[in-house]
Amino acid sequence: MPTSIKREAFDYDKVPTSPKPLNHEDTPHHAHRVDIQYPPHCLTAVELLNQKAGLKTHVAGVVINRQRPKTSTGVTFLTLEDETGSINIIVWKKTAMAQMDALVKSRLLMVYGEIDKDDEGRVAHVIAHRLIDMTPHLEGLESPSRDFH
Secondary structure (H helix, E strand, O other), X not given: OXXXXXXXXXXHHHOOOOOOOOOOOOOOOHHHHOOOOOOOOEEOHXXXXXXXXXXXXXXXXXXXXXXXXXXXXXXXXXXEEEOOEEEEEEEOHHHHHHOHHHHHHOOXXXXXXXXXXXXXXXXXXXXXXXXXXXXXXXXXXXXXXXXXX
16 A cells, blocks of 8 residues: 555646645645655745745745736746745746746746735735756656646
8 A cells, every 4th residue: 555645646646736725734735745855945935925025036836837828928927836835926928938948847846036026915926037947856746737828
């Protein structure tokens, strides 16, 4: 019989979205269950909310979805998920064109960019400057993103 980590990784392979709600202590989501090791200089989704707009930082997570709506004039929106929640990434067209492989092929992605927040400071995004494919760190987990065009 498989271990619980392997069983949950298998479950996640079959369901392309988080099978359990985020941020519930008793039901951690897939990024935590498979014990992904993020670089220590990366902020988590929770830490990101406590930072000031304009700060340049690194974040990393499993790519949950990619969206490039027709009305976005070439802007791509990514959602990454780490052990604490979701991270919204904005990739301007120029950055996307220069780093297309990392943008479209990564399942685990590290992003260097600038924090942007709404007026109330409750919603944070990272405007991407550099995309780093970290997929080899997934060690066999199949984690397809849900891509919308």
